[in-house]
Amino acid sequence: MVKFLLDTNALAEPMRPAPNAGFLKRLRANEAKLAIASVTLHEALYGIERLPEGKRREALRAYMREAVTKMTALAYDNKAAEWHARERARLEAAGRTMPYADGQIAAVAVVNALTLVTANVRDFRHVEQLRVENWLS
Numbered sequence: 001m002v003k004f005l006l007d008t009n010a011l012a013e014p015m016r017p018a019p020n021a022g023f024l025k026r027l028r029a030n031e032a033k034l035a036i037a038s039v040t041l042h043e044a045l046y047g048i049e050r051l052p053e054g055k056r057r058e059a060l061r062a063y064m065r066e067a068v069t070k071m072t073a074l075a076y077d078n079k080a081a082e083w084h085a086r087e088r089a090r091l092e093a094a095g096r097t098m099p100y101a102d103g104q105i106a107a108v109a110v111v112n113a114l115t116l117v118t119a120n121v122r123d124f125r126h127v128e129q130l131r132v133e134n135w136l137s
Contacts, residue, residue, distance in 0.1 A: 003033040007118035035072040037108040080107035
């Protein structure tokens with residue numbers, strides 16, 4: 001049963017030159033409970049495609065192929081779009097904005113009743129109904 005949605009920075013952590021050992025331990029312990037949003041998949045793939053050809057780019061492509069085959073990719077669907085529109089309007093009325101992709105990722109987490117795993121807890125602190133965990137701390 002899926003319980004956690006990985007944000008883009010969490011998805012990328014294992015491929016950092018010196019990944020956080022505590023994060024890797026939690027990632028392995030929860031492997032069967034992880035999902036990503038299709039928005040996160042796009043962000044990660046786009047970042048890889050912007051890199052110059054070489055070993056790093058190929059290593060990241062291989063990691064993504066393996067990560068995608070092991071994790072469920074959840075779509076930003078109608079339910080998520082409706083929730084996102086309401087929450088985005090509420091945040092803007094309160095004088096707060098968030099990057100559009102972050103709002104999409106939050107929406108996928110909320111409508112699927114998942115906890116978002118991110119190092120950017122601060123970016124999501126004003127989002128209602130969203131459960132957030134930082135496995136890097």
